[in-house]
Each structure stands twice: as C-alpha cells, then as structure tokens.
Amino acid sequence: MALDGQLVCIFGGGGFLGRYISQQLLSHGARVRIAERDPKNAMHIKPLGNLGQTQFASADVTKKDSVVRAVHGCDAVINLVGILDGDFDTVHVTGARNVAEAASEEGCSVLVQMSAIGADIDSPSRYGRSKGEAESAVLAAFPNAIVMRPSIIFGREDQFINRFASMIGMLPIVPIIGGGTNFQPVFVGDVAQAVAKALECPEQYVGQTFELGGPEIISMGDLNRRIAKMTKRDRGFVEIPDFAAKIMATCTGFLPGAPITSDQYKMLQKDNVVAAGQAGLEAFDVTPTPLASVARGWMEKYITHGRFGARAKAG
Numbered sequence: 001m002a003l004d005g006q007l008v009c010i011f012g013g014g015g016f017l018g019r020y021i022s023q024q025l026l027s028h029g030a031r032v033r034i035a036e037r038d039p040k041n042a043m044h045i046k047p048l049g050n051l052g053q054t055q056f057a058s059a060d061v062t063k064k065d066s067v068v069r070a071v072h073g074c075d076a077v078i079n080l081v082g083i084l085d086g087d088f089d090t091v092h093v094t095g096a097r098n099v100a101e102a103a104s105e106e107g108c109s110v111l112v113q114m115s116a117i118g119a120d121i122d123s124p125s126r127y128g129r130s131k132g133e134a135e136s137a138v139l140a141a142f143p144n145a146i147v148m149r150p151s152i153i154f155g156r157e158d159q160f161i162n163r164f165a166s167m168i169g170m171l172p173i174v175p176i177i178g179g180g181t182n183f184q185p186v187f188v189g190d191v192a193q194a195v196a197k198a199l200e201c202p203e204q205y206v207g208q209t210f211e212l213g214g215p216e217i218i219s220m221g222d223l224n225r226r227i228a229k230m231t232k233r234d235r236g237f238v239e240i241p242d243f244a245a246k247i248m249a250t251c252t253g254f255l256p257g258a259p260i261t262s263d264q265y266k267m268l269q270k271d272n273v274v275a276a277g278q279a280g281l282e283a284f285d286v287t288p289t290p291l292a293s294v295a296r297g298w299m300e301k302y303i304t305h306g307r308f309g310a311r312a313k314a315g
Contacts, residue, residue, distance in 0.1 A: 002200035004029035009071050011035045011061055011099055012080035014042025016157050017114070020192035021078065023048045028196055035059040035070040061095030067102045076110040076199050077103040085261060088130035096134035100141035110202045111145040112195055113138045117211055117272050119149055125266035135209070144206040146198050148191070151213045151272050154291060155188030156298040161227065165302040168228050168235055177260050178268035179221030179239035184213030186281070187289035194284040205283070212281055213274040215288040230295060231302040
C-alpha cells in the first residue's frame with residue numbers, strides 16, 4: 001500500500017470529515033494520530049483501524065507547544081480544524097499557522113490544509129476572510145502545502161442536510177434564507193478519497209489549491225424542496241426577502257440560537273461553487289457522488305411512517 005506505515009497527524013480528526021479521512025488512510029495502510037483538544041471525543045475512530053494503527057494526542061491548534069508535540073515523528077499532517085462562529089482569527093489563522101510551522105520544523109513531507117470555497121483575504125465575511133488569511137499563513141510557513149477548498153460537505157453525520165431535514169420535519173411552513181444562493185454540495189467520502197490520493201502521490205499536488213464540488217449546482221431553495229421530497233414531507237416554503245434577512249441578521253444575529261448571523265448573511269451573498277477552470281476532484285481521479293444516490297440511506301429516519309405520516313405531493 002502506498003501509505004503503508006506512514007504516520008499521519010490529523011488535527012480535528014475526530015469530527016465529521018475526520019472520521020472519513022481516517023477510514024480512508026487506515027484502509028491504505030497508514031498509521032493515524034488524531035489530535036484533538038479532548039481525545040476522548042475521537043475514540044470512535046479507533047475501531048476503524050487494526051491494533052496499534054491509531055494513536056491519539058491532546059492538542060489545541062491555538063497552543064503551539066501542543067501542536068509541536070502532536071506532529072513529532074509524523075510523515076504528513078492534515079489540518080481540518082474550523083469553526084462557523086467565534087474567534088475566527090485565533091482558530092483559523094493562528095491555528096493554521098501553528099500547524100504549518102510545526103510541520104515544517106518537524107520535517108514532515110506533506111501538509112494538507114482544509115480550507116473552504118469562498119476563502120479570500122478580501123471577503124466581506126469574517127469566516128471567508130479568516131480562511132483566506134489562513135491559506136496565506138500556511139503557504140508562508142509550508143510553501144508546498146496542498147490546499148483543498150470544498151463546497152458544503154454532505155454525509156450521514158453532517159450538520160447541513162440533517163439540519164434542514166430536521167427543520168422540515170418540525171415546521172409546516174419552512175422559511176428559507178438565501179433561497180437563490182447556489183451551492184455545489186460534495187460528498188464527504190469523495191473529499192476523503194481526494195485527501196488520501198494527495199498523500200499517496202504528493203508530488204502531483206504539492207503547492208496547489210483545489211476546489212472540491214459535487215456533480216450538481218443547486219440553490220438553497222431547491223435543496224430544501226428536494227429534502228422535503230426525500231423525506232416525504234408535504235411542506236410550504238417561504239423565501240425570506242434579502243432585506244428582511246439582512247435586518248434579521250443585524251438585529252438578532254448576535255443572540256444564541258439566532259437563525260442567521262451577520263457573518264452568515266454576508267457569506268450567502270455569493271454562490272458557493274467551484275470557480276471556472278479551477279482544478280477539483282477530477283485531479284484526484286474521484287468521480288463526484290450525487291446527493292440523491294447516498295442521502296436516501298440516512299434520510300429514512302426523518303420520514304414519519306404509518307397512517308399519520310405527512311406524505312410529499314407527487315411530482
């Protein structure tokens with residue numbers, strides 16, 4: 001196996017994407033070290049590998065000393081750490097810089113930085129701006145880093161499709177914010193395959209940036225309607241006008257549990273799709289997986305069965 005015996009440190013490896021990347025690397029013979037602030041949250045990774053194939057390290061990307069300890073002796077490093085709200089600069093920028101500097105100092109051969117479509121130092125959103133600044137910080141410390149920018153990632157344990165499916169299951173009338181914004185959802189397993197290929201053949205990918213999207217572009221509004229159909233829910237949808245969404249984000253976005261923050265509103269002002277001419281999954285010989293071909297497998301739990309089940313309209 002191409003990765004046989006190599007030790008790969010995955011920061012944030014206990015999360016949604018980390019689970020799939022770990023499984024791919026373990027199946028390719030790599031040894032995996034999961035670096036988490038609380039390693040107990042990543043113990044579900046252990047059964048995915050053979051005896052001694054999985055290690056755990058306590059590390060916080062914002063604390064350089066802990067990062068240095070985590071990468072010691074590693075051949076490759078992957079940084080998956082990211083947040084959707086909070087101190088973006090500290091977690092995204094300082095954290096990514098710490099990981100890249102530690103990987104460089106340790107002499108690691110490969111570094112994969114998981115970024116996001118929309119990463120741009122001139123982005124109006126703090127999230128997009130911090131992701132862009134993180135890329136710059138990583139490449140300054142580790143010039144041959146491989147940067148991957150996925151669109152929205154979907155899969156059985158995601159916090160995107162599942163969130164909307166849950167909301168559609170509870171509400172008879174579903175509000176949609178940013179209904180016209182386009183996304184290019186990418187399957188988590190495809191992203192994991194791309195990462196594994198990058199580590200197997202780094203010479204083909206070092207120093208490059210890739211944008212990872214699925215086989216179709218779909219608007220937020222159409223995505224919600226598709227989820228309703230998959231879960232057999234007959235729902236009404238109301239697309240919130242942009243001016244109303246802006247007021248909502250500005251006036252209530254700072255409150256706990258707010259439907260949308262000011263930063264998220266800014267992110268929805270731009271489509272989240274692969275840029276024209278940008279290398280993507282095809283560079284890793286990965287065929288994009290359609291949402292419909294895998295989502296039904298876990299959407300079943302959102303379907304109300306029996307005589308009181310709310311069925312979707314035909315068509």
